[in-house]
Amino acid sequence: MSKPVKERERIVVRFAGDSGDGMQLTGDRFTSATAVLGNDLATLPDFPAEIRAPAGTVHGVSAFQIQFASSDITTPGDHADVLVAMNPAALKADLETVAKGGVLVLNEDSFTQRNIEKAGYTADPTQDGTLDGYQVYKVPMTSITVRATEGIGIGKKEAERAKNMFALGLVSWMFGRPTETTLGWLEKKFGSRQEIFDANVAAFKAGYHFGETTELFAESYKVEAAPQAPGTYRNIDGATALAWGLIAASQRSGLPLVYASYPITPASELLHELSRHKNFGVVTIQAEDEIAAANIALGAAFSGQLAVTGTSGPGIDLKAETVGLAVIMELPMIVVDVQRAGPSTGMPTKTEQADLLLAMYGRHGESPLPIVSASTPAECFSAAIEAARIAVRYRTPVILLSDTFLANSSEPWPIPDVESLPEIDPAFATSNGADFLPYSRDDKLARPWAVPGTPGLVHRIGGLERQDGTGNISYDAANHELMTRLRQAKVDGIADDIPPLDVEDPSGEADLLVLGWGSSLGTITASVARARANGQNVATAHLRHLNPFPTNTGEVVRKYRKVLIPEMNMGQLAALLRAKFLVDAQSYTKVQGLPIFAEELEREIARVLDE
């Protein structure tokens, strides 16, 4: 007996529950099954800062949103078509994310008087009209899960914990996801603990069969695979992609990777991922503090390693002095900043892109350095390699900007051929018998990288101003000006070594350029597509290199009558571009700890064009 299947081009599903309910895991597994099916997808995990906020409260709600489609998509979606809410708090917190007329799948067992009050509702929202206009499905997930796992030999509490697998099974049926991927994963995860494995499988199957057999759901949906270029794909999140990009840079340069970091949300994921790969010669050091992490990396850089430190939020402030030291020492070092929301502690689990000006100017004295950013989760891989390439070639610290959204979100990624990845030549200095000049320069103004242990090259470096050539301490006025200009010229010169800014302007005479950087790429792409569908003539361009800018940047921004710069900050790129190119670029800013939504930017584009 099979039920009607409705074709849909794209679907947004949101799983929401208590932070102990396993919603991130559920979303992650649903994503894997969706990726394997060949849908294009984008995800947005959205979790509270507290590990376990009081159960049943709104601020303890953890959610995971995925958009998947049979066509190319670039964002996790503005509104959910389906919300799975494991308790009243999840409904309360996330109802506003659901499109009007959307589907609500509620865990009926959790809608007790006590839980309803805890969530801040004065009356049962399933009874009082709050949910009018939505398609509401109440499913007793907890009790069915407990019944399905009877006889396996686990306690009631353990059994109840498997209810997220019931939800996963149910939603998997709704959207025709293959069960093998999830079952295979459960086997790997719990195979050695038979009862737990059996319980999770039973719950998952119970959910799947519940959808198939009950009268509750009239139909299921089908989303065809998206057309993808030939190749082998995987799903990847930004944190993993960045970590693997660093490993790839290590492999392609022959430089052992040293990653020194202090635990901080959300950058800790990099430390976790890299620490698993010791068989690649990756050394990870959990330092005593952010400052130590930066200095350990810099010491490793002096010793000829691919030296990386990573952090978020307040950690980047603490590293500033050491980054300045790396600037004057002219040593290769990568500083990963997974940007998060707010000043001070701010909102640690929420996204923002408000560290651009800090990366650019956040050190005392004239202290220029290159800035590279990633624009999509998968692009974190190539951005890491690019940061390493510039750091090593130019003997300079590089700040690599990612953000919380990129780090946690995932997308399908055509796995690159290893041989196609750029090679990086460390070009270590060796002695030619002559007196060694540690601050002599090559055609790119880079100085020699002379590693301790190399005969004939002993030299001293430090934070005091260097004499041109010899690198000895110098307080000479003219020398300081020369060195300041040399350091600036070296960084500026990188512009000749990066691709020009690529403008997408099909007609060549767009009325508006939407220019962005970082993780807003997906939103810009989606909203510009909508604007064009509305008949508006809009061009886009996206900056990956933020210092220096590509050589044609000024030409591009001056060419358009109107330039709109959407950012998750108060207009930082706009400020840089206005200062540098004297253009009347307009800012569109959002600082809610959330990505800009495509419909928001679509409205702004229309508004700017109407002006």
Add this chain to the structure above:
Amino acid sequence: MSDVIQNGGQASGEAAPTLTKKDFTSDQEPRWCPGCGDYAILSTVQAFMPELGIEPHKTVFVSGIGCSGRFTYYMDTYGMHGIHGRAPALATGIAVANPELSVWVVTGDGDGLSIGGNHLIHALRRNVDIKILLFNNQIYGLTKGQYSPTSEEGKVTKSTPFGSVDHPFNPIALALGVEATFVARTLDNDRQHLTEVLRRAAQHNGTAFVEIYQNCNVFNDGAFDLLREKSQGKHNQIRLEEGQPIVFDDGNRCVRVGENGRYEIAATADTDAASIVVHDPHGRPSLAFALAHLSHGPDEPSAIGVFHEIERPVYGQAIQHQLQAATERLGAGDLGTLLHSGDTWTVE
């Protein structure tokens, strides 16, 4: 001792060069105040280094900010002069990256115990293979005379015109408290004692912590006279020698076990020989801790020498062992395999 020593044990395959003090002396002219204790330490270190048989290019000196920070520039080795207080972290990165190097940290009481206190204690805890020389002059010299974290209470300085109300660190006790594996104290002007302590530190496998009482003749002159000046030092230096009863002041005074197991200074004539403490640097840290607290500071008879020396796994070596073990278990990492790990799908 001789300044000229044969180089030993370097697997270069070439004829072992003969190293001299000159090989460790850079062409930069030291710029400390005339009469500064740093000159004597520099000269002794430069003269001692050839003894190790490690060529200058396999040696790295790392320093922070303060008068001691300049030390790096005067050694003709690789050198890194970092920012304030962070030298132990820089040195950790250097030593972990290349365990073959001989890595030395030069720091001061302000650099190492104030702004850089966190890095110091964590280097000692980890037992990184670095040798830390802490020049303690009990004053901020480079910034022209403010009290430091080792200045005595009541110290009148530019920033404490009414006297300091801060209680000072006891650096030896601090190092012992964080379970350092090698803890010693010596004097800037006692070339022989300083050399012996450096030798023991260099031989130690792991982090060596050496406090060097160093006279700042401009801002804190005479702070260590009781121990440094020949006529007074002979009566007040409590020289620690392994396996020997701790007696000093020409044998007139001794360290004995008093009531409740406390160490105390007593007249040797009044003391039963069996209750005189026999120095055991390899024993429990509490023994060394008691020795560290014989005095409140260098204005009382104080112990010098190696307080504590034990073996514990060395940080960089432990990291290398993990890398090797992972490689043996999983095989050398293959990037293509990594990128294809987990769920993948192929579009034809």
